[in-house]
Amino acid sequence: MKPTLIGVTCLMLGAGAAVAETAPQAVEYDEYGAVAASLSGAAGDPVEGRVVVSTKSMGNCVSCHAISEMSDVPFHGEVGPVLDGVADRWNEAELRGIVANAKMTYDGTIMPSFYKDTGYVRPGDAYTGKAAKVAPLPPLLTAQQVEDVVAYLMTLKEE
Amino acid sequence: MKLTSLKVVASSALALALATGGAQADQEADLIINGDTEITVRTAAPAHLENLSEILSGWTFRTDETQALQMDDFDNPGMIFVDQGLDVWNTVEGSADKSCASCHDGPESLKGLRAELPKWNEDAGKVYTMEMYINDCRTERMGAEAYGWSDKNMVNLTALISVQSRGMPVNVAIDGPAQSTWEQGKEMYYTRYGQLELSCANCHEDNYDNYIRADHLSQGQINGFPTYRLKNAKLNSTHDRFKGCVRDTRAETFKPGSDEFVALELYVASRGNGLSVEAPAVRN
Numbered sequence: 234m235k236p237t238l239i240g241v242t243c244l245m246l247g248a249g250a251a252v253a254e255t256a257p258q259a260v261e262y263d264e265y266g267a268v269a270a271s272l273s274g275a276a277g278d279p280v281e282g283r284v285v286v287s288t289k290s291m292g293n294c295v296s297c298h299a300i301s302e303m304s305d306v307p308f309h310g311e312v313g314p315v316l317d318g319v320a321d322r323w324n325e326a327e328l329r330g331i332v333a334n335a336k337m338t339y340d341g342t343i344m345p346s347f348y349k350d351t352g353y354v355r356p357g358d359a360y361t362g363k364a365a366k367v368a369p370l371p372p373l374l375t376a377q378q379v380e381d382v383v384a385y386l387m388t389l390k391e392e
Numbered sequence: 393m394k395l396t397s398l399k400v401v402a403s404s405a406l407a408l409a410l411a412t413g414g415a416q417a418d419q420e421a422d423l424i425i426n427g428d429t430e431i432t433v434r435t436a437a438p439a440h441l442e443n444l445s446e447i448l449s450g451w452t453f454r455t456d457e458t459q460a461l462q463m464d465d466f467d468n469p470g471m472i473f474v475d476q477g478l479d480v481w482n483t484v485e486g487s488a489d490k491s492c493a494s495c496h497d498g499p500e501s502l503k504g505l506r507a508e509l510p511k512w513n514e515d516a517g518k519v520y521t522m523e524m525y526i527n528d529c530r531t532e533r534m535g536a537e538a539y540g541w542s543d544k545n546m547v548n549l550t551a552l553i554s555v556q557s558r559g560m561p562v563n564v565a566i567d568g569p570a571q572s573t574w575e576q577g578k579e580m581y582y583t584r585y586g587q588l589e590l591s592c593a594n595c596h597e598d599n600y601d602n603y604i605r606a607d608h609l610s611q612g613q614i615n616g617f618p619t620y621r622l623k624n625a626k627l628n629s630t631h632d633r634f635k636g637c638v639r640d641t642r643a644e645t646f647k648p649g650s651d652e653f654v655a656l657e658l659y660v661a662s663r664g665n666g667l668s669v670e671a672p673a674v675r676n
Binding site: 289293295296297307308309310311312343345346353354355356357358359360361362363364365370373 | 586587588589590604605639642643
């Protein structure tokens with residue numbers, strides 16, 4: 234596993250934490266779709282992750298998944314499975330893989346790939362309907378947001 | 393696990409019912425307009441549709457309140473625009489000093505047309521939608537300017553012409569010279585566009601009747617178009633709806649009136665073969 238060192242630039246500019254971030258195309262999935270190492274090089278924050286999961290302009294995971302713990306958030310979708318107890322079903326590396334690119338775990342799944350930046354048909358500029366201005370695209374979530382979401386999902390235990 | 397998910401779905405459905413004031417759809421309801429026009433809102437899927445056994449009008453997925461608006465023309469806000477369409481129909485315009493009425497008499501002369509559109513136009517050598525026929529009349533026969541696809545007058549005219557066929561079964565031809573256009577539309581229907589990598593089928597075939605956030609997904613049928621949407625309080629063309637759905641996948645969308653959307657319209661229309669023409673439908 235060779236994490237690309239995007240973090241190095243930040244480091245040289247003196248921007249805080251000395252962490253190595255893995256770029257979307259450098260993420261290594263094992264044969265079941267799991268990703269062992271933190272994408273940001275740092276630990277995730279479950280409180281931030283909860284915000285990402287429930288916010289429309291961020292992960293918007295609740296548009297497809299219901300989560301009982303989040304009953305303060307209106308309108309949970311039914312397209313994906315209910316996420317209650319998801320940390321009993323999957324370990325951290327598996328959850329990271331599912332959030333980063335669920336197609337590596339479930340072939341052909343409807344769930345979008347949140348940490349991917351190429352390989353799209355007619356990629357757009359967010360929700361404007363216009364063509365994307367840059368390639369590769371910024372992934373739907375940043376490396377740290379993925380880590381935060383994974384940290385939040387790890388709190389969803391029933392046992 | 394099965395049990396838990398059922399329980400949670402039930403409780404989130406409850407939360408939803410509370411949030412929307414208990415307005416749930418009555419999916420078993422039948423639609424009879426003005427007490428006399430029977431509308432087929434559910435029927436067996438046409439043979440070419442491999443993945444569905446039953447096809448359902450978008451009306452069956454709407455709340456009781458929204459459903460009710462379509463049951464009587466006095467309550468249907470789309471009918472105001474049909475009236476405006478009639479004014480356009482009768483307006484003389486262009487160098488030939490003609491209106492639609494000069495050649496076609498009343499709009500009822502076009503009864504049945506909506507049910508078979510889009511269709512192959514032999515003279516033009518391509519598949520034609522109603523908008524394309526209207527614009528040919530304007531430019532070739534009236535000496536007037538073509539309307540833009542989403543112009544108010546265009547959409548209102550398509551509503552006026554469509555309502556003449558209300559209650560008739562959609563019966564779009566998919567073979568013969570139209571077949572390659574139909575194939576193109578079918579391919580688009582299953583293409584996963586945009587950064588969210590979602591196809592029409594992902595939402596409207598694999599997940600109809602599921603909620604995606606607050607939206608109750610229908611089969612994305614177009615038998616009710618142009619539709620009055622409560623959201624923007626006007627009639628909306630089929631291609632404007634397609635445009636919105638493609639945009640929502642974070643994709644570069646296609647233009648209303650583009651060859652691509654004409655092909656997609658033919659394919660999506662054919663998925664509704666057997667449902668009744670319902671225009672102007674009321675949706676949210």
